[in-house]
Amino acid sequence: MTTGAADARERGDLTARWSGGRSPWDLSWGKLMMWLFLISDAMTFAALLVGLWVARLGSPAWPNRLEIMNLQFVAAMTVILICSSTTMALAVYAARQGARRQAVWFLTATIAAGCLFAGMQATEWSHFIREGARLTGNPWGVPAFSFTFFVITGLHGAHVLGGIVYLWIMADRIARGLSSAEGLEIAGLYWGFVDLVWVFIWSSIYLL
């Protein structure tokens, strides 16, 4: 077959996809809406991280995180969250295969990892607070160092907690056969996003 014909077929396919009466990407509205929401939510985090970097580049000195925070501990948090994305993907895979019990187990593992992450985050916060960090200031340097930390990790933590509740509801619905694999996939998109955003937060706050 000539490339011209292949091109024409592809174009025909594209026209058919966009010509109405169907979803052009064969996406359910729920999944499409979740994608759009995540794009939007990414802008919220982007704006907050811009806030962090503006404050940081505008201040004479930025404290050395190695001396203040336990970076191994935070690295462990990151690994746990990334692992939870894997179990989430496995849960979606199982649900697509129709293995409901298995899907629920993987979901439980994901929720457990999420709770562990949130717990470690809380430990990290209380440690930081005990050392004297506040929204108004901190012993190591400019106030921005501590308040950007609290606001940004706080918003992310709220996303994690919301995600735990979301996954909990989904686990229940899957167990009772009320939700489709598609519904779980949508939840998986959200969880993957929470994970992805953390990588950016982690590098901005702890690593760089």
Place this chain on the structure above:
Amino acid sequence: MDTPAAAAHEAHAAHPRESFIRHYIFSLDHKTIGKQYYFVTLFMAIVGGSLAMLMRAHLASPERGILDPGTYLQAATMHGTVMIFFFLTTILTGAFGNVLIPLMIGAGDMAFPFLNMLSFWTFFPSVLILLASFFVPGGPAGNGWTSYAPLSAVPQASPGSGLGQTLWAVAILILMISSLFGSLNFLTTIINMRARGLSMGRLPLTIWGIFITAILALLSFPVLMAALTMLLFDRTAGTSFFIPSGLLVGGQIVPHNGGEALLWQHLFWFFGHPEVYILILGPMGIVSDVISTFSRKPIFGYTAMVLSLAAIGFLSFLVWGHHMFVSGMNPVLGATFTISTMIIAIPSAIKTFNWLTTLWQARIQFTTALLFAVGFVSLFVTGGLSGIFLAASPVDLYFHDTYFVVAHFHFVMAAAALFAIFAGTYYWFPKMFGRMMNEPLGKIHFVLTFLGIYGTFYPMHFLGTHGMSRRLYTPSTYPFLASVQPLDIFISGAAFVLGAAQLIFIFNFFSSMLRGPRAERNPWHANTLEWTADSPPPHGNWPEPPVVYRWPYDYSVPGAAEDYLPQTVPAAPAYASGHGGGEQ
């Protein structure tokens, strides 16, 4: 028939009679939600308009002191806030978007009607919070609709920086969430639920306008949400995102330090410039459709219209710095923003020429809707030209924060969007309420509004070039402004005419709603899908989902029996080749 559109249709086909509350208050029907939005935003327009009248009364004779200085700033702030956020933004998306999207794309309802209802019921509390801020100690916010930090970040900074400013931020934060719900629904619905045969290349321009608006909202509103969150933390929790070190307020050093006041301006305008286009892309679409219908001609340059909408949408994210030329930015950066801003004039001009070409040599039907649509073009050109002056940073150093800017944005945004809203209201009223509006009253309303707008805002260019800064409480006490005080009196007079003319509209609107003559399905002989549904359409809109065979602009097709061919008319051999532009 298992397409999403058809499935949604089936879901809506069978609906038992609903209780009053389900039907009128917590309705899931996009048309009812749209009307709820319309009524609330209309009320907010009256609030915002009354504040403007107060300001003009004061400026007609500043020495009488009708308002005291703090109250004047609060009136200005709340006027801008109400008009931009709670009237224009919300009526265009909440009211027109909700009513028109499903009807114009042949869907039974939105993708997720529950979220749509939630959107209205998040919007409503934000209105209440904003209105409540008028009654708190210290009064409402008074630092401008842009609420620049650190004035807005330090509660002691000014009379309008107290609790009212906090409520301002909370109200807008909630409004942004409500808009986000709306945008998610709009985009999903337009992408997934178009009727069979309605390709993107056959979408009416109104829907294209709302579609791109929703994308802009999706990307820019979260940035304002983040900025408002930071602002609220600064105000209530002691952070210093926007409060620099060593700030003196009332002779005392503020305990915050290390913040960056300019960060607020960057975040605000990164949202703010797309926001002003959020207020104009929908109107551009509405005006295109109204002009084409009443010119009985296809819109000229459909593809160029779509591409220029998209180009404006894209460029609007690259120009925010033109609001900050005087903030001490690097001149190279300033030049960059000058260039990117001037580039926006190109797609804007393309649109203008296309509207004029559509009107050119047409058998125009001078309905009220058409008059307002043509009025829109006039206002947009007037305001666009002053925009090009302002875009040149050396010029803007002089004009920034003067009445020249006030004139610019009232023409290009406020009045233009208002005219498109009127055009849309006179045009779609029969579909929304099943009755016709009174045309003679409409025309009187148009003439007075048109003259009122030009009379009010055109002289402001001269005040600006004279050096009168905006938000100035007592211009008459400055010797160099004494000579323009008569102009200020004239402006106030024109503004009162303008305000009074709106009473005609309100009377016409409500009396037509109750007693107007019944509307037929398609009173304007228009092509788009909403006119194939009943007036007003029932829940679910059509008994059967419509099927689309052509683009929406087949007016005066040679060989056709009538001068319009609705999108649902199959292509008959006689005039099948009448138009090719609708295909892609």
